[in-house]
Amino acid sequence: xxxxxxxxxxxxxxxxxxxxxxxxxxxxxxxxxxxxxxxxxxxxxxxxxxxxxxxxxxxxxxxxxxxxxxxxxxxxxxxxxxxxxxxxxxxxxxxxxxxxxxxxxxxxxxxxxxxxxxxxxxxxxxxxxxxxxxxxxxxxxxxxxxxxxxxxxxxxxxxxxxxxxxxxxxxxxxxxxxxxxxxxxxxxxxxxxxxxxxxxxxxxxxxxxxxxxxxxxxxxxxxxxxxxxxxxx
Numbered sequence: 001x002x003x004x005x006x007x008x009x010x011x012x013x014x015x016x017x018x019x020x021x022x023x024x025x026x027x028x029x030x031x032x033x034x035x036x037x038x039x040x041x042x043x044x045x046x047x048x049x050x051x052x053x054x055x056x057x058x059x060x061x062x063x064x065x066x067x068x069x070x071x072x073x074x075x076x077x078x079x080x081x082x083x084x085x086x087x088x089x090x091x092x093x094x095x096x097x098x099x100x101x102x103x104x105x106x107x108x109x110x111x112x113x114x115x116x117x118x119x120x121x122x123x124x125x126x127x128x129x130x131x132x133x134x135x136x137x138x139x140x141x142x143x144x145x146x147x148x149x150x151x152x153x154x155x156x157x158x159x160x161x162x163x164x165x166x167x168x169x170x171x172x173x174x175x176x177x178x179x180x181x182x183x184x185x186x187x188x189x190x191x192x193x194x195x196x197x198x199x200x201x202x203x204x205x206x207x208x209x210x211x212x213x214x215x216x217x218x219x220x221x222x223x224x225x226x227x228x229x230x231x232x233x
Contacts, residue, residue, distance in 0.1 A: 012032060014169065015168065016070070065208050068118045070096060076131065078131050114157070116147060117158075117208060161207070166197060
């Protein structure tokens with residue numbers, strides 16, 4: 001059914017792939033846009049390519065669930081963060097999310113139902129070498145709150161997840177399992193382990209559920225307790 005489709009950006013691997021698999025298990029049909037994989041292929045950092053992919057995704061009818069998952073990191077110190085990298089991160093992490101929401105919104109409003117989930121990050125609270133990344137992930141939280149206020153009357157919720165350190169292929173390339181650096185990260189996590197993509201998929205499942213209609217404008221940090229004492233009450 002068209003109202004049970006879920007658009008997932010960056011859903012070909014890592015957290016996005018775990019969310020897509022969880023959606024299949026729960027009876028949804030995931031529609032994936034990514035640079036690789038078996039779904040719709042597009043560079044979501046490009047406005048025109050994003051528009052074309054969204055048009056193709058909606059050709060079979062409206063989509064009333066959206067997971068804005070795609071993102072990128074360009075680590076650099078505050079004094080070395082280039083404007084070019086800032087623009088690249090902004091385009092993929094923030095502009096793409098707004099563009100996807102606006103494309104799906106007419107169908108959600110017509111259905112009187114919608115679920116929007118934005119993938120933020122614990123880095124939105126502040127993290128060294130993450131000026132561009134943290135700014136865009138904090139921006140996602142701001143947009144989430146605005147959308148929840150503006151769209152709630154139409155039966156549409158907007159929420160966010162802020163993952164902590166998650167063991168993905170990308171993470172392990174930078175942090176090998178046997179590295180002292182990796183162990184140092186684990187030591188800072190109250191539950192004493194790294195997260196896995198299924199941890200995020202579990203949280204996503206709640207927000208995407210039709211029964212979660214009284215929860216909107218919220219951010220859930222799935223971080224093993226790392227935000228305790230950092231995030232506001």
